[in-house]
Amino acid sequence: MRYDVEKLGEFFAEHPADISLDDIDMARIPRHVSCIMDGNGRWATARGLGRGEGHKAGIVALQDVITACVRLGVDVLSAYAFSTENWNRPQTEVNLLMHLFAKTFVDELPLLKRENVRVEFLGDISVLPKKTREVFEYGLEQTSDHTGMTLALAVNYGARAELARAARLLAKEVAAGHLSPDDIDESAIADHLYTADLPDPELVIRTSGEMRLSNYLLWQVAYAEFYLTDTYWPDFDRWGLLRAIAAFQGRDRRFGGLSAR
Numbered sequence: 001m002r003y004d005v006e007k008l009g010e011f012f013a014e015h016p017a018d019i020s021l022d023d024i025d026m027a028r029i030p031r032h033v034s035c036i037m038d039g040n041g042r043w044a045t046a047r048g049l050g051r052g053e054g055h056k057a058g059i060v061a062l063q064d065v066i067t068a069c070v071r072l073g074v075d076v077l078s079a080y081a082f083s084t085e086n087w088n089r090p091q092t093e094v095n096l097l098m099h100l101f102a103k104t105f106v107d108e109l110p111l112l113k114r115e116n117v118r119v120e121f122l123g124d125i126s127v128l129p130k131k132t133r134e135v136f137e138y139g140l141e142q143t144s145d146h147t148g149m150t151l152a153l154a155v156n157y158g159a160r161a162e163l164a165r166a167a168r169l170l171a172k173e174v175a176a177g178h179l180s181p182d183d184i185d186e187s188a189i190a191d192h193l194y195t196a197d198l199p200d201p202e203l204v205i206r207t208s209g210e211m212r213l214s215n216y217l218l219w220q221v222a223y224a225e226f227y228l229t230d231t232y233w234p235d236f237d238r239w240g241l242l243r244a245i246a247a248f249q250g251r252d253r254r255f256g257g258l259s260a261r
């Protein structure tokens, strides 16, 4: 994907001592970067703040990472914002998150438009509270013809639910006589996932020191490289992203074969 050299240099100009654009091979930027944004609550607690403040700070971090990915020419940035299991959190936190999602989305729409970002949702957004759902649907419509980076937000997303849904959709096609069971191969399954039109993530970043997938993109990350950092998500930013990409570029990706080196 294209990137603007001037804007790129400007965005990453004042760099910390340990990382800069010089550490990045622009010819090998991962096409799809995916973030499991974890640690908002702990970030807030560590500062004596309410969890809501952590989520607000997490949104600021996401904004920086979105712009950084656009500047670097990443094709797809996906981010795990709300899982099917997150409904089990206290109702007040669920309500706050839904409110923040709607508010952020309204606030960020001009940026997404300016940067030509197309928005997509992974997960069933039809069951979200009315206001959040309407704002998301408006955002989908407003960015549908954008040709730049795709921002895929996983909201009310769970990989097992996604796979069960794909199985259901395929079974219905078989029952209707449109598909033979023998035609159900890997690409047929991939075509029935929320990510059907997206390349698989090449780099998955998880913050806050946790080392698990938490029911996220189980099918799609088969060959992704994982980058784990102790940094809480609100402290993650463009430089954290560069460190993750530098680590990714240092990996020997074999896809089950032998090293090309």
Ligand code: FPP
Binding pocket: 037, 038, 039, 040, 041, 042, 043, 055, 058, 059, 062, 080, 081, 082, 086, 100, 101, 102, 104, 105, 153, 155, 208
């Ligand atoms: C995990 O931290 C973070 C979340 C559950 C929410 C992340 C969402 C955003 C940053 C905003 C996304 C914006 C839009 C518009 C969809 P946690 O609460 O699990 O932290 P903890 O593990 O420290 O408690």
